[in-house]
Ligand SMILES: [Zn+2]
């Protein structure tokens with residue numbers, strides 16, 4: 001049995017709300033508000049439901065979620 005010791009992460013990022021793993025090449029969602037999607041904040045969501053949950057904290061006046069695809073590993 002060979003030991004697989006990889007330093008590569010097995011997923012791209014975690015959902016900001018539920019902490020679910022967002023795999024590479026998978027669809028994820030971002031908030032349309034620029035402060036939520038800049039490099040420092042970098043909110044990503046696994047589903048529109050989690051993005052919706054984010055609205056409960058963010059109190060945006062108007063926003064929508066954008067579908068994105070995670071980069072490959
Ligand atoms: Zn989530």
Ligand SMILES: [Zn+2]
Pocket residue numbers: 031032033036054058060063
């Ligand atoms: Zn937002």
